[in-house]
Amino acid sequence: MRATTFLLFIVGLLITLFACRHKPVTQTTHLKKEWADTIFIQPFYPVTDVFAQIASRELHDFYGSPIVILPTIKIYEKAHSATGRYSAPILLNCLSDLPRAKGYKILGLASFDIFTESRGVKEWGIFGLGNCPGNACVVSDFRLKQFKGKTEAFTINVIIHEIGHNFGLPHCDKDEKCLMNDAKGTIATLYKEQKWLCPYCTNKLAVIRAETIREKLTAWLD
Numbered sequence: 001m002r003a004t005t006f007l008l009f010i011v012g013l014l015i016t017l018f019a020c021r022h023k024p025v026t027q028t029t030h031l032k033k034e035w036a037d038t039i040f041i042q043p044f045y046p047v048t049d050v051f052a053q054i055a056s057r058e059l060h061d062f063y064g065s066p067i068v069i070l071p072t073i074k075i076y077e078k079a080h081s082a083t084g085r086y087s088a089p090i091l092l093n094c095l096s097d098l099p100r101a102k103g104y105k106i107l108g109l110a111s112f113d114i115f116t117e118s119r120g121v122k123e124w125g126i127f128g129l130g131n132c133p134g135n136a137c138v139v140s141d142f143r144l145k146q147f148k149g150k151t152e153a154f155t156i157n158v159i160i161h162e163i164g165h166n167f168g169l170p171h172c173d174k175d176e177k178c179l180m181n182d183a184k185g186t187i188a189t190l191y192k193e194q195k196w197l198c199p200y201c202t203n204k205l206a207v208i209r210a211e212t213i214r215e216k217l218t219a220w221l222d
């Protein structure tokens, strides 16, 4: 008798657990997902899981956005130049086309040397590049590895800077500590910047995010 009662208890527990794990998707959760400025992280081999996890945590702490880390993939060969570097604009196009990240932001994390055309130089080596505004950016720690003891902090600042561009923040010259300063190809900027946005950029970001929510709400009500 006690065994039967126990069996019934276990069956009841399993049914409860099963029911809890298969909650129907409500309209509310659907809306939240649509409004959220989710950021996908696409690590390119051989970027480590640890690096992706650190980037995820830092982005979430800074912007409060939901973060999704995608499985690591090989870097896109079509971005490979004859000099062995990778074209950041081509990487951005490839990332933008990823079906899973459509409508969201996506950060490519690389450890290869990346470049863009700048200052009359076809392959100008960079730390990162992001569309402004846009849905894709790419960051590499290749050129930041020379700053022993600072590599991780600098890379995180570049990541937050490029995602800032994706949100629509342009370069800032209001405060040299602001993360949205233009590096202008110098390392001095990296040392001056803090993991911080000046009041001007903070307000601008708040306006942009409020406007994004308003647009999505308007589109949903139409």
Ligand SMILES: [Zn+2]
Residues within 6 Å of the ligand: 161, 165, 171, 181, 182, 183
């Ligand atoms: Zn920039």
Ligand SMILES: [Zn+2]
Residues within 6 Å of the ligand: 172, 173, 174, 175, 178, 179, 180, 181, 197, 198, 199, 200, 201, 202
């Ligand atoms: Zn600023």
